[in-house]
Amino acid sequence: EDSRELMGQIQPRGTRAFVRSARLHLLRNGERVSSAETNDLGEFHFSYVPDGFLSLQIDLPHLTVIGALNLSEDPA
Numbered sequence: 001e002d003s004r005e006l007m008g009q010i011q012p013r014g015t016r017a018f019v020r021s022a023r024l025h026l027l028r029n030g031e032r033v034s035s036a037e038t039n040d041l042g043e044f045h046f047s048y049v050p051d052g053f054l055s056l057q058i059d060l061p062h063l064t065v066i067g068a069l070n071l072s073e074d075p076a
Contacts, residue, residue, distance in 0.1 A: 003048060003049075004048075004049040004071065005045065005046060005047055005048070005049060006026070006045070006046040006049045006069075006071075007043070007044070007045045007046075008043070008044055009041065009042045009043045009044070010022055010038055010042045010044070010058065011042055018038075018040065018041050018042040019038055019042040019060065020038060020039075020040055020042065021038070021060075021061055022037070022038045022042070022044075022058055022059060022060050023035065023036075023037050023038075023058075023059045024036045024037070024038070024044050024046075024056060024057065024058050024059070025056070025057040025059070026046050026049065026054060026055075026056060026057075027054065027055040027056070027057055027066070028050055028052045028053065028054055029052060029053055030055075032057075033050055034046050034048060034049075049071065053068075054068070054069040054071060055067060055068050055069060056069055
């Protein structure tokens with residue numbers, strides 16, 4: 001009940017190929033709390049997602065992207 005998971009898939013814009021070599025990091029208050037890698041279909045999974053201000057860092061071969069996550073249960 002009290003645990004959360006995060007699953008997703010990374011797909012490049014403008015092509016049908018999958019992202020096969022990305023490493024993802026879940027950050028809480030700027031500190032790394034968990035890491036995952038994409039599979040052959042670009043899918044990833046974090047089995048534990050803590051509370052707090054979270055960001056997702058995506059490390060691609062030639063680019064790093066960091067974005068804020070809003071995991072609030074309140075839809076507003």
